[in-house]
Amino acid sequence: MTESDNSGNSDSGRESTPVDISRRRLLGTVGAAGATGLVIGAAGGVGISSVVSGDDTTGASGAGGPQALTSVGATEVMFHGKHQAGITEPLQSRGHLIAFDLAPGAGRKEAMALLRRWSATAKVLMAGKAPAEDTGIALDAGPSSLTITFGFGRTFFDRTGLASRRPGQLDPLPAFSSDALDPRRSEGDLWVQIGADDALVAFHALRAVQKDAGDAARVRWQMNGFNRSAGATAKPMTARNLMGQVDGTGNPKPTEPDFDRRIFVPAGATGAQEWMAGGSYAVVRRIRMLLDDWEKLPLDRQEKVIGRRKSDGAPLSGGSETTELDLNKFGTDGKAVIPDNAHSRISAPKQNGGAAMLRRPFSFHDGIGPDGTPDAGLLFVCWQADPLRGFVPVQRKLDRGDALSAFIRHESSGLFAVPGGPAEGEYVGQRLLEA
Numbered sequence: 462m463t464e465s466d467n468s469g470n471s472d473s474g475r476e477s478t479p480v481d482i483s484r485r486r487l488l489g490t491v492g493a494a495g496a497t498g499l500v501i502g503a504a505g506g507v508g509i510s511s512v513v514s515g516d517d518t519t520g521a522s523g524a525g526g527p528q529a530l531t532s533v534g535a536t537e538v539m540f541h542g543k544h545q546a547g548i549t550e551p552l553q554s555r556g557h558l559i560a561f562d563l564a565p566g567a568g569r570k571e572a573m574a575l576l577r578r579w580s581a582t583a584k585v586l587m588a589g590k591a592p593a594e595d596t597g598i599a600l601d602a603g604p605s606s607l608t609i610t611f612g613f614g615r616t617f618f619d620r621t622g623l624a625s626r627r628p629g630q631l632d633p634l635p636a637f638s639s640d641a642l643d644p645r646r647s648e649g650d651l652w653v654q655i656g657a658d659d660a661l662v663a664f665h666a667l668r669a670v671q672k673d674a675g676d677a678a679r680v681r682w683q684m685n686g687f688n689r690s691a692g693a694t695a696k697p698m699t700a701r702n703l704m705g706q707v708d709g710t711g712n713p714k715p716t717e718p719d720f721d722r723r724i725f726v727p728a729g730a731t732g733a734q735e736w737m738a739g740g741s742y743a744v745v746r747r748i749r750m751l752l753d754d755w756e757k758l759p760l761d762r763q764e765k766v767i768g769r770r771k772s773d774g775a776p777l778s779g780g781s782e783t784t785e786l787d788l789n790k791f792g793t794d795g796k797a798v799i800p801d802n803a804h805s806r807i808s809a810p811k812q813n814g815g816a817a818m819l820r821r822p823f824s825f826h827d828g829i830g831p832d833g834t835p836d837a838g839l840l841f842v843c844w845q846a847d848p849l850r851g852f853v854p855v856q857r858k859l860d861r862g863d864a865l866s867a868f869i870r871h872e873s874s875g876l877f878a879v880p881g882g883p884a885e886g887e888y889v890g891q892r893l894l895e896a
């Protein structure tokens with residue numbers, strides 16, 4: 462992207478105004494025009510992307526000179542838009558999920574100031590610029606698809622005197638029989654999701670968000686995750702999880718007519734809080750994978766657990782990855798080719814009255830647990846306009862009879878209201894906090 466794309470985007474007038482300097486210019490490495498890259502706009506909703514060409518008119522990137530950013534580094538996601546960034550964009554290779562609780566004594570005033578600070582920081586960092594008193598962690602890097610997404614947990618509303626504006630959708634999720642939840646790593650007043658295609662850019666944002674919290678909020682829990690790096694495969698492919706499965710195939714697509722209705726809260730929706738228009742609800746579950754057990758299972762049984770081939774994600778009923786599941790196909794033994802307890806069968810929207818969610822997870826690996834097995838699995842994050850029409854009915858059904866249940870353990874849970882994207886000049890959550 463060119464530097465001029467960002468002119469006029471400084472956050473002057475906001476608290477803790479970040480310095481409007483590109484991280485690369487701090488090192489004096491960028492010419493009048495930057496590298497070729499992508500700008501992903503949240504405006505209008507769903508990751509509209511356009512290629513911005515950047516001819517290096519200075520010749521600075523020639524032999525011996527500084528190099529242009531690759532498309533990985535140069536890709537920028539817009540902070541302002543109808544929806545917050547970090548929901549419909551492609552999975553990034555690094556992620557941090559952090560929940561905060563407001564500090565004792567902090568209320569609505571402190572929360573407003575915090576969301577102003579966080580928004581100003583997010584805007585600057587997502588543009589690949591340096592905040593005030595920068596740590597230098599991300600020097601040299603471009604925006605690298607950084608997204609920073611903010612949400613409110615159920616407890617936020619009592620602590621800020623806003624109980625009358627708490628959406629019913631934040632009512633606690635039902636208990637599921639397979640839950641083994643750790644309350645200290647669950648829920649929280651505020652939630653921040655950071656994603657980037659560079660580990661240092663993601664960590665840089667994490668530190669900035671933590672420092673901005675100041676005396677207003679304390680970290681309740683933090684989880685770190687990853688996905689495959691952009692460019693690691695010969696062509697763009699659906700991600701794999703740590704069980705080796707192709708994971709994400711059945712996700713609703715932004716091109717589908719009911720995508721917006723399923724994922725985002727419409728303006729003027731009956732019973733919805735107006736400040737949530739354009740927003741979405743995030744369900745976050747830390748799901749441990751019992752990898753030692755899973756990896757002992759022969760391939761054909763692993764495939765029956767999911768109902769799809771491991772090699773390419775195609776349904777066991779035939780076709781390729783994107784072929785629809787044929788749930789009525791039977792083998793010569795008279796049994797359903799996609800077993801009754803297969804994860805794909807049970808979670809399919811047509812088996813759940815159309816219930817659908819957008820899954821956007823990160824894998825995690827936190828070493829070896831006290832039991833000697835890998836503390837690894839999925840930071841499952843799913844997005845929907847209403848958790849009672851997305852996550853809850855599907856998880857209820859999975860809880861009753863999913864073949865995958867024997868190989869996973871839900872260890873923590875969070876439900877967060879993620880407001881719509883801020884308009885130019887607004888901060889995230891302003892319509893809730895200042896209405």
Ligand SMILES: C=CC1=C(C)c2cc3[nH]c(cc4nc(cc5[nH]c(cc1n2)c(C)c5CCC(=O)O)C(CCC(=O)O)=C4C)c(C)c3C=C
Nearest residue numbers: 706707708709710711748767808809810839852855856869
């Ligand atoms: C309640 C929601 C879900 C949880 C929790 C969940 C956990 C989970 N899933 C996998 C692996 C796969 N899931 C797949 C499909 C799939 N899963 C859910 C929901 C939950 N999964 C849905 C709605 C779907 C899509 C169903 C459809 O549209 O047909 C697949 C198949 C490929 C794909 O469609 O993505 C895999 C593989 C793991 C490992 C896991 C917990 C660790």
Ligand SMILES: [Fe+2]
Nearest residue numbers: 804805808820
């Ligand atoms: Fe799943």
